[in-house]
Amino acid sequence: MEYWNPKVERLSAEELKQLQERKLRRVVENAYEYSSFYKKLFAAAGFSPADIRSLEDIQQLPFTRKTDLRDTYPTGMFSVPQSQIVRFHVSSGTTGVPTVVGYTANDIDVWTTCLARSLTACGLGRGDVVQVAYGYGLFTGGLGLHYGVEEIGAAVLPIGAGTTTRQISLMKDLGTTAIACTPSYLLHIGEVAESMNIDIASQTRLRVGILGAEPWSLESRKRIEQNLGIKAYDIYGTSEMSGPLFTECSAQNGIHVWADHFLIEIVDDYGGPVEEGEKGELVVTTLSKEALPLIRYKMGDITSLVWEECECGRTHPRIMRIQGRVDDMIVVRGVNVFPSQIESVLMQIPEVGDHFQIVVDRAGPMDVMAVKIEVTESTLSDRVGALMQLEERVAKQLRDVLMVNAKVELVERGTLPRSSGKSQKVIDLRQI
Amino acid sequence: MRMVTSKMLKQITLFAENKPGRLASATKILSENGINVRAFTIADSGEFGIIRFVVDDADASLRRLRRAGFSVSETKVIGLEMPDTPGALFEISRALSDNDINIDYAYAYTSATPNKAILILQASDLKKAAGLLTELGFHLIESSP
Numbered sequence A: 001m002e003y004w005n006p007k008v009e010r011l012s013a014e015e016l017k018q019l020q021e022r023k024l025r026r027v028v029e030n031a032y033e034y035s036s037f038y039k040k041l042f043a044a045a046g047f048s049p050a051d052i053r054s055l056e057d058i059q060q061l062p063f064t065r066k067t068d069l070r071d072t073y074p075t076g077m078f079s080v081p082q083s084q085i086v087r088f089h090v091s092s093g094t095t096g097v098p099t100v101v102g103y104t105a106n107d108i109d110v111w112t113t114c115l116a117r118s119l120t121a122c123g124l125g126r127g128d129v130v131q132v133a134y135g136y137g138l139f140t141g142g143l144g145l146h147y148g149v150e151e152i153g154a155a156v157l158p159i160g161a162g163t164t165t166r167q168i169s170l171m172k173d174l175g176t177t178a179i180a181c182t183p184s185y186l187l188h189i190g191e192v193a194e195s196m197n198i199d200i201a202s203q204t205r206l207r208v209g210i211l212g213a214e215p216w217s218l219e220s221r222k223r224i225e226q227n228l229g230i231k232a233y234d235i236y237g238t239s240e241m242s243g244p245l246f247t248e249c250s251a252q253n254g255i256h257v258w259a260d261h262f263l264i265e266i267v268d269d270y271g272g273p274v275e276e277g278e279k280g281e282l283v284v285t286t287l288s289k290e291a292l293p294l295i296r297y298k299m300g301d302i303t304s305l306v307w308e309e310c311e312c313g314r315t316h317p318r319i320m321r322i323q324g325r326v327d328d329m330i331v332v333r334g335v336n337v338f339p340s341q342i343e344s345v346l347m348q349i350p351e352v353g354d355h356f357q358i359v360v361d362r363a364g365p366m367d368v369m370a371v372k373i374e375v376t377e378s379t380l381s382d383r384v385g386a387l388m389q390l391e392e393r394v395a396k397q398l399r400d401v402l403m404v405n406a407k408v409e410l411v412e413r414g415t416l417p418r419s420s421g422k423s424q425k426v427i428d429l430r431q432i
Numbered sequence B: 001m002r003m004v005t006s007k008m009l010k011q012i013t014l015f016a017e018n019k020p021g022r023l024a025s026a027t028k029i030l031s032e033n034g035i036n037v038r039a040f041t042i043a044d045s046g047e048f049g050i051i052r053f054v055v056d057d058a059d060a061s062l063r064r065l066r067r068a069g070f071s072v073s074e075t076k077v078i079g080l081e082m083p084d085t086p087g088a089l090f091e092i093s094r095a096l097s098d099n100d101i102n103i104d105y106a107y108a109y110t111s112a113t114p115n116k117a118i119l120i121l122q123a124s125d126l127k128k129a130a131g132l133l134t135e136l137g138f139h140l141i142e143s144s145p
Helices: A012-036 A036-044 A057-059 A066-071 A107-123 A140-153 A163-171 A181-194 A218-228 A339-347 A385-401 B022-031 B057-068 B086-100 B126-135
Strands: A086-091 A101-105 A129-132 A155-157 A177-179 A208-212 A231-236 A260-269 A279-287 A297-303 A330-332 A336-337 A356-363 A366-374 A407-411 A426-428 B007-019 B036-043 B049-056 B071-081 B103-110 B116-123 B139-141
Touching: A012 A036, A012 A057, A036 A366, A057 A086, A057 A260, A057 A356, A066 B022, A101 A107, A107 A140, A129 A140, A129 A163, A140 A155, A163 A181, A177 A181, A181 A208, A181 A218, A208 A218, A218 A231, A218 A339, A330 A356, A330 A366, A330 B139, A336 A339, A339 A356, A339 A366, A385 B049, A385 B057, B007 B022, B007 B057, B022 B036, B022 B049, B022 B057, B036 B103, B036 B116, B049 B057, B049 B071, B049 B103, B049 B116, B057 B071, B071 B086, B071 B126, B116 B126, B126 B139
Parallel strands: A129 A155, A129 A177, A177 A208, A208 A231, A356 A426, A366 A407
Antiparallel strands: A086 A101, A260 A279, A279 A297, A330 A336, A356 A366, B007 B049, B007 B071, B036 B049, B071 B116, B071 B139, B103 B116
């Protein structure tokens, strides 16, 4: 089956925008009526729901942010009584107060439907075995995908963040055809499989990776696909939006955002709209969520949006690969640096291994940035000079792209962190 | 020049960050596995070091060190048995320089054979160097049991 819901997935852009406009009006009215948070917010902006006459009118509304969720912890932004909530998820809160997301039964249905469409677009369906290696529990990744996989009639292997050797042996024994996890964890699985003398490409049935929860580059995708003999699809979604929701399709050229449930804007640094296809910050308005509606929620992710019909036949707009996060950005000597830029440079250099780490520190008044990469067996030369040349060559390519100096340091293999969650790619030691 | 297939010696090359204990932990693995180190040398960049070993069982060393998580690789070098007498090193280095071959690094140990030393040699053109030295009548070793 090529589409989960061919009718909806192939509505014309015009029909989709009309549907969005109709739903937007209702979302804003409901929020105004049932959420004290939004009522106050709209009132402060001198806005009444009747002001929404077209989609563009959304631009009159103020933005919301993660800080609003934190400030109203735990459930101050909810728009339904507690009796309608059937589930909670809670973000880890590693960067501050945790954020709580609630779901009505209908919210879970919409989430599951979105994933059913997405997983189908990745070529999955009945007969597939999908190993969900995202964490289960308070994190949305595990349970979200779990429901989506069941919905499409595939078998789910709910292993969660299990030990890596177990992931590999079950993958082999149960004939896993798809795995959902972070890209860095899948690379790690590949390494461990190699040390167990298992060739994933030839000795397992794995053919699809559903990879996300951290930014990754096209070059990483190329490596994963080549090393493991699979197709690797990007998945996007945040806990505030429900959890993982959207993936690429077989064209692997952008992530389809289901426009009947989510309205996406891309804005510039000043909050104004950018031209279609231009880069900016992702802003989300949920069109179907009941428990925790988001209106103009600034996601912090940097991407672009295109409405052009995809070669897969789906008409829903696509966001392009996430280029980084507004708050992931490191400023080194006044220059904005995104870890994804560094990853992209490194993965183009065949001598560089799969893992890296960025360490920013201060030497006197100056910022210094070091990029650590692991030495690989094939690059390990018996000549010190050859290795120093490699460091210099990588440093030069980084400088050409980043416009700031980075010192490249070779470290022993297996010493940089590999994690099953978001990888710790940046260490900032600066005392400011 | 006539091409001679010359014997090469396997050297273990180990990458180590410049911090205490790296040589100790690597040699511990070798000692636990009954591997004898015949000669070694360390070159460093200030931040990392390259430790080069000639051992009695190169394949086992490589396997053991790799399994223990070390960054190791195998490198071909020349192992040359030379007389432990004045002028021997001069003869070798002159032959190489006359043929425009650069020595990248070298180290040595005394052989079990009396009055012989083993010179370990890495050169800009290893094949050419090995061929030349074989033609000059030097004995190249393939292993160092």
